[in-house]
Amino acid sequence: MIGNDIVDLKQAAQDSPDSYRxxxxxxxxxxxxxxxxxxxxxxxxxxxxxxxxxxxxxxxAAYKVHVQQFGKRFFNPKRLVCKLISEEKGIVGIDDHHYFTSSTVTKDYVYTVAKLNLCKPHLSTIIASFQLCSIERQSKMLKIAFLTSVSKTKEMSLRELQIKKTAIGVPKLIYNNRDLPTSFSLTHCGRFSGFAY
Incomplete structure (x- = not known):
């Protein structure tokens, strides 16, 4: 299972001005x-x-993996405990469960991918250039980019691929009306978005 999250640092600064910080x-x-x-x-x-x-x-990012794993949502950010191993690597604990993170921090954004298994390979892409898009348009473009990537890497017809959400809002990948066992995560914030699977 995999989760990801991106924060546009410029957007975050606009949402929380200096007086708030x-x-x-x-x-x-x-x-x-x-x-x-x-x-x-x-x-x-x-x-x-x-x-x-x-x-x-x-x-x-770890919360997304946890919800996929256990099928229950919660709001208690302090229940998720972060530990840094290095500048890029970390572990997030939620009760007795641990999720391994890999983060990229630039002057423009912070991007993290979280996984259950540190060794399992994944594909992750950051998409920039959403400066003038509405959130709805950005979300649609992100989904198209993700489905196009899956179509190419798994050699599947793009027309038969789709995303549907479960009852608790976890996205599932569907191919030819069947659930695929592909774990994935989508994220967007401000000018940036990304997917991981």
């Missing part, structure tokens, strides 16, 4: 989302802002 409102946000240990790592890092969004991205 300081003082009581900022601390309430940190207390709601991050454990005390995570907050200590945020404040000791060279770039607090990037570290906040790195941990957020790790939590979101």
């Amino acid at each position: 300081e003082g009581k409102r900022y601390q309430r946000f940190l207390d709601k989302v991050f454990t005390q240990n995570e907050q200590a790592l945020i404040f000791s890092s060279e770039n607090h802002y990037e570290t906040v969004w790195l941990f957020w991205s790790m939590k979101e």
